Amino acid sequence: MEPSSDSAAPKPPTPTTAPGADNNGPSATSPSSKLNGSPDNMKRKPEDQASAAKDPQPPSGPASKRKRLQERDQARKRGGRARQDVFFRRDRSRSPGNGTPQDRRSRSPLQPRSPSPDAPRQRKRPGGGARAGILKSQAVRQREEERERAEEMGAAQLSRERGVSDYVRQHYNAVPERGREWRKTESKIKGLRSFNNWVKSTLIQKFSPDEEFLARFNDTKDWADDSVGPPPVENKPLIVLDLGCGKGGDLGKWQLAPQAVHTYVGLDPADISIEQARDRYGQMRSGRGRGRRPPQQLFEAFFSTKDCFGEWLGDLRIIQQIGIDGNAGPGGSIMSSRWGGGGFDVVTSMFAIHYAFETEEKTRQMLSNVSGCLRKGGRFIGVCPNSDMITSQVSAFHEKRKEREAAKAANLEAPEDGEVEEDERAEWGNDIYRVRFPGATPENGVFRPPFGWRYTYFMREAVEEVPEYVVPWEAFRALTEDYNLELQYRKPFLDIWEEEKNDRELGPLSERMGVRDRNTGALSMTEEEKEAASFYHAFCFYKV
Numbered sequence: 001m002e003p004s005s006d007s008a009a010p011k012p013p014t015p016t017t018a019p020g021a022d023n024n025g026p027s028a029t030s031p032s033s034k035l036n037g038s039p040d041n042m043k044r045k046p047e048d049q050a051s052a053a054k055d056p057q058p059p060s061g062p063a064s065k066r067k068r069l070q071e072r073d074q075a076r077k078r079g080g081r082a083r084q085d086v087f088f089r090r091d092r093s094r095s096p097g098n099g100t101p102q103d104r105r106s107r108s109p110l111q112p113r114s115p116s117p118d119a120p121r122q123r124k125r126p127g128g129g130a131r132a133g134i135l136k137s138q139a140v141r142q143r144e145e146e147r148e149r150a151e152e153m154g155a156a157q158l159s160r161e162r163g164v165s166d167y168v169r170q171h172y173n174a175v176p177e178r179g180r181e182w183r184k185t186e187s188k189i190k191g192l193r194s195f196n197n198w199v200k201s202t203l204i205q206k207f208s209p210d211e212e213f214l215a216r217f218n219d220t221k222d223w224a225d226d227s228v229g230p231p232p233v234e235n236k237p238l239i240v241l242d243l244g245c246g247k248g249g250d251l252g253k254w255q256l257a258p259q260a261v262h263t264y265v266g267l268d269p270a271d272i273s274i275e276q277a278r279d280r281y282g283q284m285r286s287g288r289g290r291g292r293r294p295p296q297q298l299f300e301a302f303f304s305t306k307d308c309f310g311e312w313l314g315d316l317r318i319i320q321q322i323g324i325d326g327n328a329g330p331g332g333s334i335m336s337s338r339w340g341g342g343g344f345d346v347v348t349s350m351f352a353i354h355y356a357f358e359t360e361e362k363t364r365q366m367l368s369n370v371s372g373c374l375r376k377g378g379r380f381i382g383v384c385p386n387s388d389m390i391t392s393q394v395s396a397f398h399e400k401r402k403e404r405e406a407a408k409a410a411n412l413e414a415p416e417d418g419e420v421e422e423d424e425r426a427e428w429g430n431d432i433y434r435v436r437f438p439g440a441t442p443e444n445g446v447f448r449p450p451f452g453w454r455y456t457y458f459m460r461e462a463v464e465e466v467p468e469y470v471v472p473w474e475a476f477r478a479l480t481e482d483y484n485l486e487l488q489y490r491k492p493f494l495d496i497w498e499e500e501k502n503d504r505e506l507g508p509l510s511e512r513m514g515v516r517d518r519n520t521g522a523l524s525m526t527e528e529e530k531e532a533a534s535f536y537h538a539f540c541f542y543k544v
């Protein structure tokens, strides 16, 4: 987890419009009217939620080249069938969490064993046939009992999983929103908060722009100059999906993205956090937030309560409208991998994907959601605990444990009366953060199979012993290949600092965000905060 705060405030915008956010998105005027470029140049245009609720049709805006080609191809194949078919086809899912309520309904209870009084009397037939019948019915009963036992065990597992998810949701709902001023001045971990935010901004700055934008601006970096405003290429703004958006702490960072954002969709299972994210967006909209672009250029935002790792996202209207490919993942169709499926340019998940690693099913569901939502060439960016760090801590713990045991054995020390041998568990940390494994851990620190390795995480002021799961990096990377996601970048937090601190834009940004001491140029973090920061790494995958 991560303690969050706002990013730097380059220029407060002038309030010119004041539409608030409604339940599922802004009640503002048409999204396209807020853009720099002509609305006709828009690649995709999600409908506004209210009208979408009335009208189940696919988005009516101009389709992307990819989508147009896909539709043309479909139309050719079917002799010009309606476009709606294409839309619904794309929305189909093979995902494990996509069962309809009917699919998930438990099977009907067993038939009563004794026949009803109305049933015709069965003839008694002693001998082979009857015995075979009895044996058969015993076998059937046994199979049914086995099935019932399996169902019960499945239900118990489900309830354990639900227990953890509910706990996590309640925890994040209960974290107070203390305001920017407090986070910047009073917080005991303000250095770490600012640093984490700078890393997230760095990822957004480096990897959110698309190839075309980078090709045009890579050499000049004109876009980074606050005074000149957004460049003309913004007639192709980004569509962004944030999985585990929390209280909307990254909205300001997205407003500062080099390539403007057109639509931001924030999802999180914590309903109170989602309310707070909506409020935050409402403040930005009314001009009380901060950002390089004035509020009339603020992106459209939609927020929804959603478990993004346990459930398929294709049942959310806004996701359907922007585009999700139900065929992404292992065995997906050639068409799907060719045209890339989804409608989002960027999927981001900051400090959240470790919750998916509870089970393989959830991890795969998360990856189907990510890959299904991304267009070809889209980016999946995020930060999470670094399993290399966990591996080295766990193996160091076992080394020390073995040394102690060897010393004990050498001294032939028998436990004294009343002395209890402690069941040792791996744990480490300092005053501001702590990781504790409640169960046994692998001696070499290599987590196999890669799912379900639970630990609890404590972070001062932010997280109270919340259950999280190890994300064994190599296993994760191997799995992403099944979903057409190709690793482009992976770096531990402190290495990102070393690499980017003198960058023309990211260096000064770190000063504005209070990450670097303006006089000495050193990181404004205590040693303990640095240690806590080193628990994380950042990544970027491309959808290929």
Ligand SMILES: C[S@@+](CC[C@H](N)C(=O)[O-])C[C@H]1O[C@@H](n2cnc3c(N)ncnc32)[C@H](O)[C@@H]1O
Pocket (backbone or CB within 6 Å): 001, 002, 003, 004, 168, 169, 172, 243, 244, 245, 246, 247, 249, 250, 267, 268, 269, 270, 273, 306, 307, 308, 309, 310, 349, 350, 351, 352, 355, 356
């Ligand atoms: C440490 S917070 C990070 C919030 C935000 N991304 C940020 O960086 O400030 C972790 C977030 O993950 C969310 N989360 C936990 N389980 C999730 C799930 N199954 N799907 C989506 N988000 C989840 C939590 O509710 C919480 O908001």
